[in-house]
Amino acid sequence: MNELSRRASIGLIAFLALITLAVSAFTWREMRQAPAPIVIHEPTQAANPPVAMIKVQVTGAVKRSGVYTLPQGARGEDALKMAGGALPNANPDAINLAERLEDGQRLEVPVKGEAIEEGKEAPARRPATDSQHKRGKTPPSRKININTASIEQLQELPGVGEKTAENILQVRKNNGGFRSVQDLMQVHGISQAKFKKMEAFLRSN
Numbered sequence: 214m215n216e217l218s219r220r221a222s223i224g225l226i227a228f229l230a231l232i233t234l235a236v237s238a239f240t241w242r243e244m245r246q247a248p249a250p251i252v253i254h255e256p257t258q259a260a261n262p263p264v265a266m267i268k269v270q271v272t273g274a275v276k277r278s279g280v281y282t283l284p285q286g287a288r289g290e291d292a293l294k295m296a297g298g299a300l301p302n303a304n305p306d307a308i309n310l311a312e313r314l315e316d317g318q319r320l321e322v323p324v325k326g327e328a329i330e331e332g333k334e335a336p337a338r339r340p341a342t343d344s345q346h347k348r349g350k351t352p353p354s355r356k357i358n359i360n361t362a363s364i365e366q367l368q369e370l371p372g373v374g375e376k377t378a379e380n381i382l383q384v385r386k387n388n389g390g391f392r393s394v395q396d397l398m399q400v401h402g403i404s405q406a407k408f409k410k411m412e413a414f415l416r417s418n
Contacts, residue, residue, distance in 0.1 A: 267316035271296040274303030274322045292320050317361050356416040360390045370411045377402040
């Protein structure tokens with residue numbers, strides 16, 4: 214190899230080395246300047262607290278009679294929907310569909326022109342006002358179950374106003390229910406004389 218060829222080879226090698234060095238430097242600089250990848254974290258959904266449930270029996274002029282499970286605070290109209298709705302000959306206006314239901318309550322939808330049978334549960338009528346209590350009120354047309362009745366239903370009893378009804382519910386809750394109707398005399402505000410007036414309209418099961 215002559216001197217010219219050797220110099221040309223050395224020059225080519227040096228040129229290639231410079232190109233390699235420049236590419237490496239450029240790549241290193243780009244890597245340093247590259248932004249860090251953005252990591253998106255999905256929001257953690259808070260666990261929903263469990264909803265208390267109640268069981269209500271729906272009977273009468275409905276499409277599917279039975280016992281249904283509903284969330285606590287459900288109303289009569291919710292239970293009616295669970296039962297498939299009322300039959301064409303039903304009279305849902307005879308009951309209070311806006312009433313809040315209680316566990317173990319029985320909701321009966323009567324047929325048009327038919328009164329609710331004695332001894333069967335139904336949603337309460339509109340609570341009597343204070344003036345109605347003072348004038349007296351019509352006794353209930355059925356026996357009131359003191360272990361499942363709502364505060365409105367209890368106020369249908371002779372001599373029972375809102376305060377006494379609240380006392381009945383409190384004693385029922387504390388004692389886990391009443392074993393007999395006579396246990397109602399444990400409630401503050403119900404004397405033996407008052408109990409005698411309402412005894413004919415009471416039942417405990």
